[in-house]
Amino acid sequence: WTEGTLEEAENSLRELAALAETAGSEVLDGIVQRRLKPDPATFLGSGKAKELRDIVAATGADTVIVDSELAPSQRRGLEDVVKVKVIDRTGLILDIFAQHAKSKEGKAQVELAQLEYLLPRLRGWGESLSRQAGGRAAAGEGIGSRGPGETKIELDRRRIRTRMAKLRREIAAMKPARETKRLNRRRNSVPSVAIAGYTNAGKSSLLNRLTDAGVLVENALFATLDPTVRRAQTPDGIGYTLSDTVGFVRSLPTQLVEAFRSTLEEVADADLILHVVDASHPDPEGQIRAVRQVFTDIDAQNIPEIIVLNKVDAADPFVVERIRQRERNVVVVSARTGEGLEALRERISQSIPRPETVLDLLVP
Numbered sequence: 001w002t003e004g005t006l007e008e009a010e011n012s013l014r015e016l017a018a019l020a021e022t023a024g025s026e027v028l029d030g031i032v033q034r035r036l037k038p039d040p041a042t043f044l045g046s047g048k049a050k051e052l053r054d055i056v057a058a059t060g061a062d063t064v065i066v067d068s069e070l071a072p073s074q075r076r077g078l079e080d081v082v083k084v085k086v087i088d089r090t091g092l093i094l095d096i097f098a099q100h101a102k103s104k105e106g107k108a109q110v111e112l113a114q115l116e117y118l119l120p121r122l123r124g125w126g127e128s129l130s131r132q133a134g135g136r137a138a139a140g141e142g143i144g145s146r147g148p149g150e151t152k153i154e155l156d157r158r159r160i161r162t163r164m165a166k167l168r169r170e171i172a173a174m175k176p177a178r179e180t181k182r183l184n185r186r187r188n189s190v191p192s193v194a195i196a197g198y199t200n201a202g203k204s205s206l207l208n209r210l211t212d213a214g215v216l217v218e219n220a221l222f223a224t225l226d227p228t229v230r231r232a233q234t235p236d237g238i239g240y241t242l243s244d245t246v247g248f249v250r251s252l253p254t255q256l257v258e259a260f261r262s263t264l265e266e267v268a269d270a271d272l273i274l275h276v277v278d279a280s281h282p283d284p285e286g287q288i289r290a291v292r293q294v295f296t297d298i299d300a301q302n303i304p305e306i307i308v309l310n311k312v313d314a315a316d317p318f319v320v321e322r323i324r325q326r327e328r329n330v331v332v333v334s335a336r337t338g339e340g341l342e343a344l345r346e347r348i349s350q351s352i353p354r355p356e357t358v359l360d361l362l363v364p
């Protein structure tokens, strides 16, 4: 269901599919419905919901992801029709943030957002229980209308609020530590390059192109890296780390903004940012501005940046030329065809700090 044009809905669905893949899902199919308003009971209208049920059965899907925020009752209503788990856009994004959160603060911020998301959904469940109980007793509201789950839900809710208050205190206490860390920031012993940009811009395709996924190099310097960080080499043999960061999404729900920023904070520790832009997107310049604004928010605005203008194979050449002229450090590539990747490797090589001092230390 969409408020916008069909084209906007399809773009948004493409982004949702990319998000789902980031979260580790395989996307099997998609449908769009045009309606004035979502159905209050099942979100999709009943005919469309049945069509979706048939698609689920035919493809063997185990989850339906809805490109919107669902009311708790709509999620239940739709689950009853399609018979598999239904999650909404916010739930999916939270899942991805949880996978990406690394720092203590990032983890705390994401948990806080998850609990905030959960809280009203607990209430929804309680309401339905009490309504059922009321129906059975035919007593309407008041005595007899309270479901057996009511006290448990009250308890859960109280527990969640207590946990949220604790997380907020912890997060507030972490802020000064972060400032100190930033001030004392040392240069990384191995140069680190962060890939950032919108979801679907081609970040992971680029990560795969720039790293030798098949080659495992035993090297103590890289032994303790986590899975979103990989090692790569410049054409002249300088090793660096390359990390994929959590993707920007359009219309990020406001309750997720803080969690998003804290998950992205590793960017502020990088020596170089590859800012990947989808040149075939309808508004690449708007995306560049939005990404830069967040770089400023997380104090990463002074880190050297290469604009990697990706998907040149699918882009309007005029748009590519316009961006190339307006921005200072642009490399035009296609992660799909391989065009421009050599130039990008060269540019990375020129832009990362040379670890001469480290080599001096290592060579006996």
Ligand code: GDP
Pocket (backbone or CB within 6 Å): 018, 022, 198, 199, 200, 201, 202, 203, 204, 205, 206, 247, 310, 311, 312, 313, 314, 333, 334, 335, 336, 337
């Ligand atoms: P991420 O969400 O930023 O990690 O983006 P992905 O690497 O998952 O790519 C998103 C989609 O764009 C995938 O369907 C890719 O196949 C496609 N894609 C990536 N790079 C290119 C490119 O250079 N040209 C074209 N035409 N498609 C690309």
